[in-house]
Amino acid sequence: MTTLQSAIRGIRPLTGRGGERRPGPVVFLVLLWLSLVVAFGVLATLIVTIVLEGMPQFTTRLFTEYPASSPDEAGARPAILGSIWVIATTAVMTVPLGIAAAVHLEEFADQRNWFNRLIELNVQNLAAVPSIVYGLLALAFLSMLGVRDKSIVIGGALALSLLILPVVIIATREALRAVPAEIRQASLALGATPLQTTWRQTLPAAVPGIATGTILALSRALGEAAPLLVLGALVFVSFDPNGLLSGYTTLPIQIFGWTGRPQAGFHELAAATSVLLLVVLLAMNAVAILIRNRFQKRW
């Protein structure tokens, strides 16, 4: 390179060299970070406001008392118990069914069959149906059965089970898919039947993934109110649920009920119950992630 050329090089700036100084990319990056800041900022504000508003009501009374006409005497006990009842029933109904359906779709169904592809598409669709529609479905079903009072534990559990069934199926299928084919081949090569292979090798190996997905699905069901409202779930329940046919209320429904009351005290109660609900959900999600991280096999 001659001195002339290098001199010219030095004088003429290369195109784009000033690009890093242009404001465009910097502003862009700032905007991007801003979007995250805004989103998390709103979340933080939400948490702070409900904690602050709920503070005065975060006493043992929240856990032990029943709803009352005065906010100073009210508690969320039936809502807590009701949530436990409904979610437990939902789990019993959905989990075996969802796992069985997923096992069939993933291990036994002929993947090229149009019918099975229809089922797959169907499951995807069901996962995106608004939750309130599941309430309508349960409502119609129970009406068809002639059930008068539909705000019973089994009714709510039915609606929620159908709601999260697609989610459980999808999560289980992914967990099954993650188990390497070599395991199945080794089992079959020893003279095991496909069912034995699934039951003794594939399914046990997929358990951490299935557990994670199921817990996440159940935590979603825990936070749902719309389908239960359609079934007529009551917001003023002053007894403990005592059976599948018993009346009930759940934490989200109770929050909804108290939010709609004019007195500030009830708003505080709603806030406190919200905090409780969030804590429970956080715990459930943490357990799910813990299971995934600790027990997930690295193949």
Place this chain on the structure above:
Amino acid sequence: MTSITARKGGPGLASGHPASPSPSPSLRGRRRPGEALAKVALRLAAGITIVTTLGIVAALLVPSLGFFAEVPVSDFLFGDRWAPRFAEASFGVLPLVTATLWTTVISLAVAVPLGLGAAILLSEYASARLRKVLKPLLEILAGVPTVVYGFFALQFVQATVLREWLQLPTGAFSVLAAGLVMGVMIVPTIASISEDAMSAVPQALRQGSAALGANRMQTTLRVVFPAALSGIIAAVVLGVSRAVGETMIVAIAAGNQAVVVTDPLQQGQTMTGFIANAALGDSRVGSLEYDTLFAVGLLLFCITLLINAISIALVRRFREAY
């Protein structure tokens, strides 16, 4: 092809044969009835999903047919007065639809910029470590129960921000408050699918752009974004679906008055809000009141079905492209 075998033929088992070192019992299998039964049970379980869909369709259709026997479809779809419980009942669903439209548009106006911003950040700028931390955090937004969002929308956004701080002319409820909060709730949906779509764009494209002297912003906006467009559209479409179907936030914060919404500071009742509120009362099965629920439910279901179908088709297209 050479074949060096001497056939020791002979049908049947080893009997007519010089002694084999091991006996050759039959290869006919054991009867395994338990297996067959189990497989049938599994197939039935999978079939429940079909039953569910058929059930939804039937559950919505049957009462709707009863409804449309009494109320002409055109009155329903194009009427602008929704007063199903009044003595002079009117069943024009437009008020509900406008409220749903407003809340959906407002929520998208919030969710799309925030969601895309987060997606671009995660996909194009963030290191793997940062992504591992931020993605789960973003999912938390999706994990907050919608009741709690509704409470926040009513108590803080509406009462404090809109009325106190901004002194806007609005009442106790507004579609704006509901829409804004709904938008934040939908951010993870848009962010995660968009991020998937952008991550799927091959690195080669980015490298080609960088080699031409483009900076990261230009590469992102002019190369990655267009390449991931169908996935991003799918994400937005799914966001629309979630907004349309959302119930609790609007039931709590948007209000109960079913009037045609012309101003976001107004209150309004969405389709979902109507169903949630109407069912709180006691409706006799088979009555027009009861059927109305399902008619609106049918409309809701059809709209979301259409939207979801579009979204799923788009997602499949972008997943196949690479």
Place this chain on the structure above:
Amino acid sequence: MTIRPETPIVHVQARKRREIEDVPPQPVLSCEGVDVSYGDFRAVRGVDLDFGVNEITALIGPSGCGKSTLLRSLNRMNDLIEGARVDGKVLFHQQDLYARDVDPIEVRRRIGMVFQKPNPFPKSIYDNVAYGPRVTGMRVSSMDDLVEEALTRAALWDEVKDKLRDSAFGLSGGQQQRLCIARTIAVKPDVILMDEPCSALDPIATSRIEDLMQSLRDDYTIVIVTHNMQQAARVADRTAFLTAQVDEHGQRFGALVEFGRTSQIFERPEDERTSDYISGKFG
């Protein structure tokens, strides 16, 4: 096909070359005109082979010649692949494995398989070996004894006897492969098929498995697919050479070229293609 005298001959020190007859006198397993197809594509055509009892037979040939495909059709593992079909006969103790009333599950119990990459179950060493007997409903007086016997036979017992309850994943590659052999022999098959069992292992582990094969030969019939000619020359009593051909439509398929005693195949191959392969001219 003439033999060119100047063809370089492969002399490999065989481990324990036994005197065997020209043709397997009592073939426990044999192929008669076997075609293996995937959908419309015939991947392997017209194979006639005999596998002698208590012998080690190697299938060698360049990649893509259908060795593994053929091997998998011997224990009906090809059934697992959509659209796979076997025409012709695979006779096991004179019974056609693909006859209508034959249960493939039962076939696989009698004809075991060891895979290229060791694939132990995510269970304990003990449970890996005990799995086969348990699922096939073998009546055992003592599972502990059976497990010990299988592990001993697979030359693994001494290394694992104190850690039977530990996960199989804690073993080295070579140990895992011997574990896979142990669990295969735990169900007491007649034949053991091995699909390139040493290709994922280091030379020392390979050598141990080759020793193992020789000792297993006394009780089992072994068919091994290997892309390593020297290995075939070392361990196999008989060798079958397959290669890829192209038919009149331009489709590639695998076919058997030559089959005989290993010593004959490697020292005096009859087919030019065999001698080309063995001398390293291709493949």
